[in-house]
Amino acid sequence: MKTVGYYNGEVCEVDELRIPALDRAVYFGDGIYDVAICENRKAFTLDYHIDRFYNSAKAIDIRFSMPRDEFRSLLLSLIDKCDSNDMMVYFQLSRGIGKRKHEYQDMEGALLIMITPFTMGDMRKKMKLATFEDKRFLYCDIKTINLIPSVLAAQHASVHGCNEALMHRGDMVTECAHSSLLLLKDGKVIAPPLDEYILPGITRKVVEEICAENDIPFVTRRFTVQEALDADEIIVASTTKNISGTCEVDGKPVGGKDEKLLSRLQDLFQERLDRETK
Ligand code: PDD
Numbered sequence: 467m468k469t470v471g472y473y474n475g476e477v478c479e480v481d482e483l484r485i486p487a488l489d490r491a492v493y494f495g496d497g498i499y500d501v502a503i504c505e506n507r508k509a510f511t512l513d514y515h516i517d518r519f520y521n522s523a524k525a526i527d528i529r530f531s532m533p534r535d536e537f538r539s540l541l542l543s544l545i546d547k548c549d550s551n552d553m554m555v556y557f558q559l560s561r562g563i564g565k566r567k568h569e570y571q572d573m574e575g576a577l578l579i580m581i582t583p584f585t586m587g588d589m590r591k592k593m594k595l596a597t598f599e600d601k602r603f604l605y606c607d608i609k610t611i612n613l614i615p616s617v618l619a620a621q622h623a624s625v626h627g628c629n630e631a632l633m634h635r636g637d638m639v640t641e642c643a644h645s646s647l648l649l650l651k652d653g654k655v656i657a658p659p660l661d662e663y664i665l666p667g668i669t670r671k672v673v674e675e676i677c678a679e680n681d682i683p684f685v686t687r688r689f690t691v692q693e694a695l696d697a698d699e700i701i702v703a704s705t706t707k708n709i710s711g712t713c714e715v716d717g718k719p720v721g722g723k724d725e726k727l728l729s730r731l732q733d734l735f736q737e738r739l740d741r742e743t744k
Contacts, residue, residue: 470544472579477544480580489576490561494568495612497560497575498522501705503584504545504553505743512541512555514668515705519557522609523575528561530575544581554584554706558611586706589732592713592721593630593702596623597691600633600640604662619643630702632715635663637690645704646670649697650724654683655731656697669703676734682727698724701731709735 471480490496500522502515516538523530532540545555557580562573598619605612619631620643631643640658641647646667649656655677660666677684694700699721700712711728712721721728 467547468549469583470548470579470581472540472544472577474576474578477547480582483578483580485578486563488563488565490564490570490573491558491576491578491611493566494561495610496570497558497611498526498528498609499556499558499611500609501557502555503586503705504551504555505586505739506551507545507553508743509541509545509555510705510739510742511668511672512538514671516541518609518666518668519559523559525608526605526610528559528575529573530559530577532577541579544579548581548583550583552584552586553581556580556582560611584706586708589708589710589735590729591710593707593710594628594714595630595632595642595700595702595712595716596626596628597716598622598631598633598643600635600663606640606664607660607662607666609665616643626716628714632691632694632700634691637692638663638688639691639694640664641667642702642704645702645707647694648673648701648703648709649689649694650699650701650727651693651697653724653727654685655701656685656687656689658688659686667703669705669707669709672735672738673701673703673709673731676731676738680734682731695720697721699728701728708732708739 469480471478471483500515500519558578559575602615623631633640641664674684703709
C-alpha cells in the first residue's frame with residue numbers, strides 16, 4: 467500500500483479513511499496522539515512513543531483496553547503493509563464515539579493510525595525561528611490533539627519565512643510549536659524543566675541519554691528569551707527534524723558559537739538512529 471490508514475479495525479489508504487462525526491475528536495478535539503518515524507522500514511524509539519501515548523491517555527482518563535504488546539504488534543503489522551522505506555507513523559486515540567455531551571462515561575477510545583511516506587530533512591541545515599507568545603493552557607505535557615495555539619504559532623513562523631516558532635510565556639522560553647528547544651552554553655546542554663509548560667519530547671530524551679553516555683553536561687533549568695538569543699547554539703529537536711541548530715531568531719543572527727559541540731551531538735544522534743534503523 468502507498469499509505470496505510472486504520473480506524474477501529476478497518477484498514478485502507480489514508481485518503482479513504484472515514485471517521486464518524488460522533489467521534490469526540492471531531493467536535494471536542496477530545497483525544498491524544500503521538501508521532502514516530504521509520505527509516506529503512508524500522509521504527510525509531512517506538513517504545514518511547516508508545517509509552518508516551520499510554521501516559522497521555524491515562525493523564526486525561528481516556529480508556530484504551532488494547533494491551534501495550536498488542537498495540538505495538540498492530541503498529542508493526544501496519545508499518546509492514548506500507549511500500550515506503552521511510553515513513554511517518556501517526557497514531558491517535560480519541561475518547562470514543564458518542565453524542566455531543568461534555569461529560570463522558572463507559573466509553574472505549576477510538577483508534578486512528580495513519581502511516582505515510584516521509585523523508586527526513588537534513589538536520590545540519592540551520593533553522594530560522596520567529597518568537598511567539600505561548601498562550602496554551604496548562605496541559606502541554608500531555609500530547610493532546612487540541613493544537614490551536616501550536617497551529618497559530620507554526621503559521622506565524624511560516625508567514626515570516628521561518629521554520630519554527632520560539633514560544634515563550636512572558637520572558638520564559640517554553641518550546642517550539644511542534645519541537646523541543648534546547649540551548650548550548652559554555653559546553654553544556656540546557657533544557658527547560660519537564661513541567662506542565664512543555665511536552666516531554668522523545669528527541670530531547672534521546673539527547674539527554676546521549677549526553678549521559680558521553681559525559682556531556684545536561685542541565686535542566688528555565689531560561690529567558692534573552693538567554694536563548696545569547697546562547698552559543700539554539701537547538702530545535704523533534705521526531706520529524708532530529709536535532710538542528712538555529713541561525714536566526716526574528717531575522718537577527720543567533721548561535722554559531724559552538725558548532726563543535728552541536729556537530730558532535732548531531733553525529734552521536736545519527737549513530738543512535740543508525741543503530742536502531744540500519
Ligand atoms: N511534535 N513539543 C511539541 C509541542 C511537539 O508537538 C513536539 C512533537 C515536540 C517534540 O517531541 P518529539 O521529540 O517527541 O517529537 C515538542 C510532533 C512531531 C508533531 O506534533 O507532529
